[in-house]
Amino acid sequence: MREPVSLDKRAFLKVVALWLFGAIGMFFAWGAVRFAFFSAGKTRVREFSSEVLHKMEPGVPLHLPEPAAWLLKNTDGTLVALDDRCTHLGCRQKWNPDRKLFECPCHGSEFDSEGSVKRGPATRPIEKLTVSVESDRIRLTAKPQGPS
Numbered sequence: 001m002r003e004p005v006s007l008d009k010r011a012f013l014k015v016v017a018l019w020l021f022g023a024i025g026m027f028f029a030w031g032a033v034r035f036a037f038f039s040a041g042k043t044r045v046r047e048f049s050s051e052v053l054h055k056m057e058p059g060v061p062l063h064l065p066e067p068a069a070w071l072l073k074n075t076d077g078t079l080v081a082l083d084d085r086c087t088h089l090g091c092r093q094k095w096n097p098d099r100k101l102f103e104c105p106c107h108g109s110e111f112d113s114e115g116s117v118k119r120g121p122a123t124r125p126i127e128k129l130t131v132s133v134e135s136d137r138i139r140l141t142a143k144p145q146g147p148s
Helices: 009-036
Strands: 044-049 060-062 069-073 079-085 095-096 100-104 117-119 129-132 137-142
Touching: 079 137
Parallel strands: none
Antiparallel strands: 044 137, 060 069, 069 079, 079 129, 095 100, 129 137
């Protein structure tokens, strides 16, 4: 029969520290995985009033915070809708009217008015949304993009 092993103070603290750092590491790993796949598996439908169209100037994107999108009316009257999140790490980009670019305030990615990457670290264009105009509502539909 084996005798129970007694731990001295130093060995006990070492075991507790290993368990603590392991738990903290797993917590951060879980958070990193959730962050990396922040939009995976979701199809979002966004709706808002068509009154917004009266506020818009051709060629100037309008940020719609509630549907989380940028809406642009081209000079020919067509509508382009883009997701408001950067494809690098999901920060909300801002429109720079002087440079006519979307700029990510977090890491400096830049996108043109069509959503194409002009400067990284982002490598994928901004997700385009499907626009459907009904009588008094505008509906934006996004399909999730798989990992590239």
